[in-house]
Amino acid sequence: MSVALFIFTIVAAYLLGSIPSSVWYGIGYFGIDVRKYGSGNAGATNTFRVLGKRAGTVVMLIDVLKGWTATCLASLLFYMGTIGQTELLMYKILFGIIAIIGHIFPVFVGFKGGKGIATLLGMVLAIHPELALVCITIFLLTLIASQYVSLSSILATLAFPVLSWAGLFGHPEPLLIVFGFVMFLLVVLTHQKNIIRLVNGNENRVNLFSKSKSGRTHS
Structure with missing residues (x-):
C-alpha cells in the first residue's frame, strides 16, 4: 500500500470517529448541548440521561x-487488492482504534468527546460479530441487574479478550486477545471517575424501563 493511501485511510478513520453525534444531534434537534448537562460527557450515555x-x-x-465503518475500511482495501488476507485483521484493528481515538478526541468539538464504548462496539462487530453479540448480551444483563452503564461497559469489554483467550469461537487469535486487553485498559482509564463513584456508591444509574425523557436534566 502506498504511503498516500495509508495516510488517507488513517485520516478517514479518525474523521469518522470524530463525528460528534451527541453534540450535533442534541443542538440540531433539541437546541441542547449535552456537554452542559448531566455528566457533561459527549457520548450516548449522557444523551440518554439528558435527552431521553x-x-x-x-x-x-x-x-x-x-x-x-472505519473498521471496514480495511475490508475495502482487501477487496481492492491493496492488502492481503494475513494483514486484514491488523488493519481492521488499526482503523478501529483510530476511530475510537477520534471519538474520544474529536477534532470537530475541541477534542473533548465521549468514552468510545459504542464506537468500540461497532469496531468489534466488524471484526468478530459473534463474539460482539455475546459481549452485548453481557452488557445488557449487567445493565438490567445493576443499572450501571459504566460497570456494564467495563465487564462487557473485559469479556471480549477473556472469551477470545478461552477459544469460545475457534482457535484463539493472539492479536485479537492483545487488542482486547488493550481496549479493556483504555476503557478502565476513560472510566476512572465512574469507577470511583461505583466504589463510593454514588454512580449514576440508568433504568431501561423508565419512561423516556423529553427534556434536559441537571442531574
Whole structure:
C-alpha cells in the first residue's frame, strides 16, 4: 500500500470517529448541548440521561456505525487488492482504534468527546460479530441487574479478550486477545471517575424501563 493511501485511510478513520453525534444531534434537534448537562460527557450515555431514550438510541447507533465503518475500511482495501488476507485483521484493528481515538478526541468539538464504548462496539462487530453479540448480551444483563452503564461497559469489554483467550469461537487469535486487553485498559482509564463513584456508591444509574425523557436534566 502506498504511503498516500495509508495516510488517507488513517485520516478517514479518525474523521469518522470524530463525528460528534451527541453534540450535533442534541443542538440540531433539541437546541441542547449535552456537554452542559448531566455528566457533561459527549457520548450516548449522557444523551440518554439528558435527552431521553429516543435521542440516546439514535446517537448510540450512529456511534456504533462510526466504528463499524472505519473498521471496514480495511475490508475495502482487501477487496481492492491493496492488502492481503494475513494483514486484514491488523488493519481492521488499526482503523478501529483510530476511530475510537477520534471519538474520544474529536477534532470537530475541541477534542473533548465521549468514552468510545459504542464506537468500540461497532469496531468489534466488524471484526468478530459473534463474539460482539455475546459481549452485548453481557452488557445488557449487567445493565438490567445493576443499572450501571459504566460497570456494564467495563465487564462487557473485559469479556471480549477473556472469551477470545478461552477459544469460545475457534482457535484463539493472539492479536485479537492483545487488542482486547488493550481496549479493556483504555476503557478502565476513560472510566476512572465512574469507577470511583461505583466504589463510593454514588454512580449514576440508568433504568431501561423508565419512561423516556423529553427534556434536559441537571442531574
